[in-house]
Amino acid sequence: MFKKEIRVIGIDDSPFNKFKDKKVMVVGVVMRGGSWVDGILSTKADVDGSDSTKKLIAMINKCKFKPQLRCIFLNGIAVGGFNVIDVIELNKKTKLPVVVVIRRNPDIPKIKRTLKKINQNRKISLIEKAGNVVKIGNVYAQLTGIEFEDAVKILKIACTRSLVPEPLRLAHLIASGIVAGESRGRA
Amino acid sequence: MFKKEIRVIGIDDSPFNKFKDKKVMVVGVVMRGGSWVDGILSTKADVDGSDSTKKLIAMINKCKFKPQLRCIFLNGIAVGGFNVIDVIELNKKTKLPVVVVIRRNPDIPKIKRTLKKINQNRKISLIEKAGNVVKIGNVYAQLTGIEFEDAVKILKIACTRSLVPEPLRLAHLIASGIVAGESRGRA
Numbered sequence: 001m002f003k004k005e006i007r008v009i010g011i012d013d014s015p016f017n018k019f020k021d022k023k024v025m026v027v028g029v030v031m032r033g034g035s036w037v038d039g040i041l042s043t044k045a046d047v048d049g050s051d052s053t054k055k056l057i058a059m060i061n062k063c064k065f066k067p068q069l070r071c072i073f074l075n076g077i078a079v080g081g082f083n084v085i086d087v088i089e090l091n092k093k094t095k096l097p098v099v100v101v102i103r104r105n106p107d108i109p110k111i112k113r114t115l116k117k118i119n120q121n122r123k124i125s126l127i128e129k130a131g132n133v134v135k136i137g138n139v140y141a142q143l144t145g146i147e148f149e150d151a152v153k154i155l156k157i158a159c160t161r162s163l164v165p166e167p168l169r170l171a172h173l174i175a176s177g178i179v180a181g182e183s184r185g186r187a
Numbered sequence: 188m189f190k191k192e193i194r195v196i197g198i199d200d201s202p203f204n205k206f207k208d209k210k211v212m213v214v215g216v217v218m219r220g221g222s223w224v225d226g227i228l229s230t231k232a233d234v235d236g237s238d239s240t241k242k243l244i245a246m247i248n249k250c251k252f253k254p255q256l257r258c259i260f261l262n263g264i265a266v267g268g269f270n271v272i273d274v275i276e277l278n279k280k281t282k283l284p285v286v287v288v289i290r291r292n293p294d295i296p297k298i299k300r301t302l303k304k305i306n307q308n309r310k311i312s313l314i315e316k317a318g319n320v321v322k323i324g325n326v327y328a329q330l331t332g333i334e335f336e337d338a339v340k341i342l343k344i345a346c347t348r349s350l351v352p353e354p355l356r357l358a359h360l361i362a363s364g365i366v367a368g369e370s371r372g373r374a
Contacts, residue, residue: 039360040360042365063369173227177227178361181246
């Protein structure tokens, strides 16, 4: 069983201009369950680069909330376009389960074709390593270091106000509000 | 009477280096009462400058939540050091009541002496124009465009999780988390 107050972090990136921006802002929101915001973290990663895993591990491991954290929610498996996150490595280095939340069933073959075209075969293997996409409630997810049944329970606690975990919804609002001046769309 | 779901905005600035930074980030958090976050706004203002009033008016008036907003909470009367906000002008141009929330009873004479020393007499008059500091619950406040009794009621609705209105607490966490990498201290 999980406590209602379980500490989780939701991570999302900011909007960016793929023709102009070299870096993208990445925001982490630490919450107890899906209600109380404990703190806000941020880092930067290269647009279409390959430093996202390293940056997320550093951001999470050095933060003061680390000893209490129990789960990482990611909004999709990449930040800054094709800066694909190695969720196996993220799980290993933080010792935390990773739940990649995906709103729509992703078109994996299409993503793979694009990555192949731009010669990024290593990123294809990162996506494959992240495991099958499973449906949980109204969202899709890829799970690392956590059983399906436990992911269902944690998502139930964290999705207090919408279909996605509240820390992910807030990370999205913050990242877009800070970079664009006003938050837009939804996580 | 005010609805529990009353739309309010809390505004705070980020930490900055007064010897190095020319601009400070200013974050606005739009909430319904003290629980649901509707959106995040941001703008920038000059450190020790005098553009804060203009910047806040633009940020608030152009945002999509404007028609629903009922009250502005400010964390102190200045952003970016001595970029003092003209609350009378802010109230007039947004047509919204302004509640300046102050954690400790401010040492007004000391602030005035500092402003006089750096030849900023206009800012002294802005502070005077903001009216008397009143005690409401556990915080101090300066009220513009709102009666004391109504301010008490709105603060009661908005202070859901701490002594300060929740949108101010979140604006503080976000502004410091984005600029410093990890949120620190309290609003």
